[in-house]
């Protein structure tokens with residue numbers, strides 16, 4: 230029978246950060262990740278200012294800065310159909326006045342490398358959790374299947390579900406989740422990028438269509454927003470119809486959209502927005518997307534997942550070291566992270582309702598009027614530019630930003 234103090238299910242942003250911070254407290258922690266590596270595409274790429282600050286506190290800021298990444302200094306804040314405000318992130322307080330964009334596998338590799346330096350850290354790749362172990366109404370660990378198809382059990386004082394939006398642990402726990410619905414799904418694809426092309430994050434909005442583009446140096450990672458549930462119908466229209474749509478929306482891609490000549494190059498990502506009313510059970514805690522799946526709007530999901538992980542490590546490190554984790558310790562994590570989660574999801578719902586849904590319903594160009602008149606809020610923010618620091622702060626730093634506990638802090642040279 231294998232044993233650890235904390236079993237972390239899932240090696241995404243939440244799981245890797247939790248594993249690292251707990252290991253720095255000297256807590257024996259095992260992260261189980263079902264994939265063999267972190268090299269999966271179409272995951273969020275944004276590292277927000279509050280996460281950059283956290284990396285500094287963990288002594289990882291210099292190593293992060295040395296990784297190839299792009300920097301986003303301005304933010305498109307969608308306000309109404311067809312109008313968005315470009316907010317200058319230079320208004321942010323603190324040392325990082327930007328959002329960094331780095332393929333997520335690079336960030337996860339950085340956290341994994343830092344974790345492996347800690348003697349109490351174990352990362353097991355290619356291990357999929359298949360169920361929960363329970364004794365006397367308490368979760369006491371997990372069942373898993375490893376890369377060789379062998380089944381095993383890992384017992385732990387606490388199991389933390391960081392296994393994302395389709396959390397197997399959450400399903401096995403029987404804990405409830407509340408779905409809020411989302412009006413969109415996303416088709417992800419890539420197109421070559423040239424040096425003269427636009428940089429950073431870009432948005433193209435047209436009649437019934439929205440396209441977002443992340444500049445990854447030699448190529449664009451593009452997300453075409455489609456109406457929820459319309460994937461099969463649109464695919465049936467043929468790849469040429471897709472190419473025409475993209476060329477009409479972003480004419481600068483007309484000369485290279487032919488590079489996407491098969492539906493195999495276009496991946497569907499189903500968008501979900503949901504939240505568990507209760508994130509815990511005796512011996513079990515859910516955090517990150519497992520507890521609250523985030524919409525891609527404003528690209529804040531990684532940030533929230535990482536903030537949840539830091540709060541979890543702060544509240545659980547001492548009880549884990551004492552060998553006495555109580556339900557109240559798990560409750561404190563949810564209490565701390567509840568407001569930032571609910572407020573952020575409510576703002577995403579507002580954008581879904583007032584911006585995405587009308588655009589995807591084709592309302593943007595109705596009556597040939599083109600983009601609508603800026604809303605009162607947009608006019609206010611334009612008139613008093615200092616107020617733009619508020620949306621900049623909410624997106625790039627977030628509510629109740631977490632800081633590395635003292636036991637996890639290192640200087641960058643260590």
Ligand SMILES: Cc1cc2nc3c(=O)[nH]c(=O)nc-3n(C[C@H](O)[C@H](O)[C@H](O)COP(=O)(O)OP(=O)(O)OC[C@H]3O[C@@H](n4cnc5c(N)ncnc54)[C@H](O)[C@@H]3O)c2cc1C
Nearest residue numbers: 239241242243263273358392393517518525528530531534
């Ligand atoms: C289309 C789309 C675009 C997005 N873009 C952005 C963006 O640009 N920026 C941003 O911040 N957020 C973005 N998000 C949201 C973001 O991806 C998530 O909020 C964030 O990744 C959540 O992190 P997490 O660690 O909780 O879960 P995940 O990142 O989902 O990580 C879960 C991990 O658990 C592993 N796992 C799953 N099941 C098991 C199992 N049974 N056993 C073991 N391991 C398991 C998975 O392989 C994965 O590695 C986007 C979301 C969508 C849908």
